[in-house]
Amino acid sequence: MIPYGRQSLDQADIDAVVAVLQSDWLTQGPTIERFEQAMAARCEAGYAVAVCNATAALHIACLAAGLGPGDRLWTTPNTFLASANCGRYCGAEVDFVDIDPLTWNLDANALALKLEAAERDATLPKVLVVVAFSGQSCDMQTIGTLAERYGFTVIEDASHAVGASYAGRPVGCGEFAAMTVFSFHPVKIITSAEGGMVLTNRPELAERLRRLRSHGMTRDPAQMTEPSHGPWYYQQIELGFNYRITDLQAALGLSQLGKLEGFIARRRELAARYDRLLADLPLTLPSAQPGAQSAWHLYVVRVQLDRITLTHREVFEALRAAGIGVNLHYIPVHLQPYYREQGFTEGDFPEAERYYAQAISLPMFAALTDEQQDYVVEQLRRTVG
Known part of the structure; x- marks a missing residue:
């Protein structure tokens, strides 16, 4: 059986994972940060936050955008469930924008018409998840202009699009989206076995994304409600999740990034x-x-x-x-x-x-x-x- 997609691994990938297995850090270690920094550099983005999978990445991206009960998230119907479910995880209502008959991506013209109607009805979205279906970006320039006009946050679900480009720049650079999400599932362009990442240029979003992936905890005294009790001290300042990626996965992803x-x-x-x-x-x-x-x-x-x-x-x-x-x-x-x-x-x-x-x-x-x-x-x- 010739599959529709599969990973491409070599000895260098195996050696990278083995090196982590033989190190002191299997999780929450330095390989994760190296993977993040390499991906941010490749995509010309300011910050990258690695998590356990792209669904988790979409979830915390929505939370970082302030999405919650009473808000609305719009996305395309031609996508995997996670592009819509991330809105429901936040308690928001979800709606869809039909696809372009040529590119099969979210139709920017249909979006413009739907936004006009939503403005009249006071039902504008807070977040738009645009999907780079099959690896190709939507009409991001038009969508970015609409986001400025109507005041919604653009999250690009680029799970299919690691290594793609738009308007002469890498997908993930953040020119037209507040946050970009990548997937490293085995059938994607590169793999970390399981894994995802959020890229952004906004330091406040990166800070919150990192906190949300690890139980809403902080060790930063500036964010705490009282003085630190000592070097061991941390505080949970919001409800977060255990969405961390391991150093094993990061090592594989980093090795794959080189290819x-x-x-x-x-x-x-x-x-x-x-x-x-x-x-x-x-x-x-x-x-x-x-x-x-x-x-x-x-x-x-x-x-x-x-x-x-x-x-x-x-x-x-x-x-x-x-x-x-x-x-x-x-x-x-x-x-x-x-x-x-x-x-x-x-x-x-x-x-x-x-x-x-x-x-x-x-x-x-x-x-x-x-x-x-x-x-x-x-x-x-x-x-x-």
Whole structure:
């Protein structure tokens, strides 16, 4: 089975983890800070805060933005559950903005119209989670302008987009978002086995993010309510969480970061090959967002069902039967039972629903060989050609 995504590890990654195992620090040690500093430097960001996974990163980013009960978070329906759930963890209401029919990212034009209506109704969002779907940023310049006008905080969920760029700068630099979240799950661009990170340029956000990932505790006397009792003393000054990453994970992530440029180059090569090899098939191929350079976490095609005799599911299952581990990213979040209970239903976000009825994620990972990719194309051609 050729999977849709997988990690690429080598002996250097293994040696990095073993070195930590043989050190004095397995967690809360210096490797975490080195990983954070290296990622911040790579992304041209002021601060980076590593946590146990990207869902935790989204959660504390929302809290750092001040999201709470009575507030609203908006995001795209074409994403993993965590992009919406992070708002619910904070007690906020969640709503969605439909996707662009070309890029399959949150539609900035639909956002502008929805904001106009929300301003009239006094229902503006406090936080907008924009998702760099498949590794490609949204129209962040337009979204940044809208954020300034309407006063909401932009969190870019760039879980797919480590190594991507937008407007000539790395995703994560913070030019158009207050905070950026990365994921280091094994199928992502680089991995720390599990892990996530929040990047920001605002020192007050970084300080609170660090506190929130570790039980809301501080050892800073300036933040305490009374003088320190001694060198051992700490205070919990707010409700936080145990969202810490380990030095083992940070060592793997740091080692992987050194290979990022090669991973991205190979993914872009594979995407260009797919573009060439699939151009004549009854498929809609990915479209570029102007100014964005994708990291190509995913390569998604949409089956033009009006041009073939098979159903979407039949195409998907034929590829699986041929040993190709295709997947589907994503089921529209608003159609999940939990969100239906919040009042959402079919037809609320028609573009995301049309996308879901046609989309298939093809194998895309740095170790995918040309021969494996040719086999994927051959089987797809036999199925829909």
